[in-house]
Amino acid sequence: DTEVTQTPKHLVMGMTNKxxxxxxxxxxxxAMYWYKQKAKKPPELMFVYSYEKLxxxxxxxxxxxxxxxxxxxxxxxxxxxxxxxxALYLCASSQVGTRxxxxxxxxxxxxxxx
Amino acid sequence: QQQVKQSPQSLIVQKGGISIINCAYxxxxxxxxxxxxxxxxxxxxxLIAIRPDxxxxxxxxxxxxxxxxxxxxxxxxxxxxxxxxxxxxxAASIKQAGTALIFGxxxxxxxSS
Numbered sequence: 364d365t366e367v368t369q370t371p372k373h374l375v376m377g378m379t380n381k382x383x384x385x386x387x388x389x390x391x392x393x394a395m396y397w398y399k400q401k402a403k404k405p406p407e408l409m410f411v412y413s414y415e416k417l418x419x420x421x422x423x424x425x426x427x428x429x430x431x432x433x434x435x436x437x438x439x440x441x442x443x444x445x446x447x448x449x450a451l452y453l454c455a456s457s458q459v460g461t462r463x464x465x466x467x468x469x470x471x472x473x474x475x476x477x
Numbered sequence: 478q479q480q481v482k483q484s485p486q487s488l489i490v491q492k493g494g495i496s497i498i499n500c501a502y503x504x505x506x507x508x509x510x511x512x513x514x515x516x517x518x519x520x521x522x523x524l525i526a527i528r529p530d531x532x533x534x535x536x537x538x539x540x541x542x543x544x545x546x547x548x549x550x551x552x553x554x555x556x557x558x559x560x561x562x563x564x565x566x567x568a569a570s571i572k573q574a575g576t577a578l579i580f581g582x583x584x585x586x587x588x589s590s
Contacts, residue, residue: 367520369520403583405582406580411577455520459576462528462572465523465526468521469520470519471520
């Protein structure tokens with residue numbers, strides 16, 4: 364079992380729906396990440412939060428809206444998604460330090476857009 | 478310059494053999510090089526990682542070799558087992574980039590029994 368918990372595990376939604384993905388960690392990590400992974404491809408960074416503040420947005424379309432309500436939680440709000448947004452969405456967390464710290468991933472949410 | 482090139486794309490190894498996956502990078506600002514293992518339906522799991530001030534790191538059957546001058550690093554899996562069959566990703570990151578990971582394209586390893 365991973366220490367980063369993502370819900371739901373699977374999500375099917377229409378292009379006009381609004382849904383949210385949730386991520387939770389209790390390792391005391393102060394950096395949290397959203398990655399998108401298409402089949403047979405590596406994860407691609409979407410957003411980075413450091414100390415609950417958005418520090419990196421990799422030019423992600425506005426139909427994806429991240430939120431970090433506290434140091435343990437990370438949400439990804441979805442609205443008006445396109446079929447090409449179907450993918451595995453991964454959350455990760457790490458400590459923040461003077462040197463790079465290991466990132467720990469959850470098992471992801473498998474998103475399908477109809 | 479932000480790319481990490483990984484080879485081979487796929488690898489078949491006999492049980493008990495050595496699996497070797499190679500990665501190369503251009504950006505000398507990279508200062509952290511982890512390897513991740515991913516099984517179908519699961520997220521990537523950190524396997525082992527190395528920093529440029531070390532040339533080799535070993536954890537159990539897994540070893541990273543790092544060649545700073547050649548800007549290359551590799552993963553060696555000794556005594557490969559069928560349970561090692563998975564996709565392996567090398568990655569790199571730059572502290573100044575906020576610890577974002579740049580992944581290689583992945584290697585699918587199949588260990589035959």
